Amino acid sequence: MVPPEYVNRRRLADTFIGLIQIDSPSFREQAIGERLRVELERAGCAVEKQEYDRSFNLVGRRKGTSAGALPLLVCAHMDTIEPTEGIEFSEVDGMIRSTGKTVLGADDKSALAQILEALSVIHERDLPLGDLEIVFTSAEERGLFGSKNLDFSRLRSRHALVLDACAEMGSLIVSAPTHVTYEMRVTGRPAHAGIEPEAGINAIRVAALIVASLPDGRISEQTTANIGEIRGGTATNVVPQQVVLRGEFRSRSGPELEALREEIFGSARSIAAAHGAEIEITPTEDYRAFTIPEDDPFLQFLCGVFRKCGKAPLLVPTGGGSDANIFNGKGITAVNMANGMRRVHSSDEHISVDDLNEGCRLLLQAVTDFRGFEER
Ligand SMILES: [Zn+2]
Incomplete structure (x- = not known):
């Protein structure tokens, strides 16, 4: 020794x-x-x-x-x-x-x-x-x-x-764990909030629905998820056109990671579609x-x-x-x-x-x- x-x-x-x-x-x-x-x-x-x-x-x-x-x-x-x-x-x-x-x-x-x-x-x-x-x-x-x-x-x-x-x-x-970060770009349609709000699709509202629907925090002993950033909107009198959400999820289990990936991205896509907004999702696998x-x-x-x-x-x-x-x-x-x-x-x-x-x-x-x- x-x-x-x-x-x-x-x-x-x-x-x-x-x-x-x-x-x-x-x-x-x-x-x-x-x-x-x-x-x-x-x-x-x-x-x-x-x-x-x-x-x-x-x-x-x-x-x-x-x-x-x-x-x-x-x-x-x-x-x-x-x-x-x-x-x-x-x-x-x-x-x-x-x-x-x-x-x-x-x-x-x-x-x-x-x-x-x-x-x-x-x-x-x-x-x-x-x-x-x-x-x-x-x-x-x-x-x-x-x-x-x-x-x-x-x-x-x-x-x-x-x-x-x-x-x-x-x-x-x-x-x-494997660590995945992602960016979701939610695009609605801008409009004057007082004159013709009917013509708009509010990206902040759609993003909020997405955030509220996503699994968050500790998902299991092996798996976590987090929304870490939200940016969007320009003025109170404009129906906002764009919101960017940034988040991550991690898991030591391959199957749990894949299930979570499907749940997060799938539910975001269907909520955006249901409200007529577009969504672009960019995931990055940081490490395995x-x-x-x-x-x-x-x-x-x-x-x-x-x-x-x-x-x-x-x-x-x-x-x-x-x-x-x-x-x-x-x-x-x-x-x-x-x-x-x-x-x-x-x-x-x-x-x-x-x-x-x-x-x-x-x-x-x-x-x-x-x-x-x-x-x-
Ligand atoms: Zn260190």
Whole structure:
């Protein structure tokens, strides 16, 4: 076992504090990318910058010394949800938290710091392990943009550990939903509201009937739906011509997702038709669901590592997406592990130095123990 004291607790916290002070909202990862490149190179990695139209991803490669071990991919994202500018934080009694109006940025900079610390320990102690592929993605928070634009032909790993889960320590995310967003454009007929309202078809009224008819909120344990935006109308004296509705639904169950898709789009179309309005529906599948079976060897391996470190593994499903959805979709078995961050996407975001340390220890043990599995 890797001695727990190998992880330099203070250095890890300081790395994290350094990273949260570099502003890095989605698509503006340049500055943090530069810093991460330097840190990866310092820890013995060759760094490749993979640019795409809106940003870039970093891939760090570290040559292993264990003959016969298969490569392992470790991933975290560089961007943070906004607001982030002018971040204020405190470290009191072993807790690092946002003290201003911004998020802290622990999502996902706590993971970046844990990965860098684990690499530093491996480098300093020359620990024997296989090849590592470190992937730092961009614009994860905007719909997994970075991982969707990764050059997978340049990655060799068949297994990935993603550190991007806000859940109880020990949690391993084994299932995540498919996520569909949609836009509905309802078009009626404009008319003067006082002179000839009979000539109009009120798009707001039709849209309201549609909204009221749609399944909403938690549909089942595996499925959710939400209308998130409504825009339309121009003036009180005009029968409104157009309304745009934007919504989403998610499910970890394929059949439930398809049923919901039919119900939402079908009922919107029939209501629009019944009132003489036109409707144009544009769905976008943001990412696909995955489920990792309990007897999957990689999952079993991770559970074993956690137990060895004195941490009971918790296999949990999630309602959110992460880069793990994209990796799994590309045939790389990817498990997302909780790393200690709490209340993410809020100004109450925080992480304890203990959990920061614990997450790093679990990661370090996993990467040093990993040797890969025979193809089944
Ligand atoms: Zn995240």
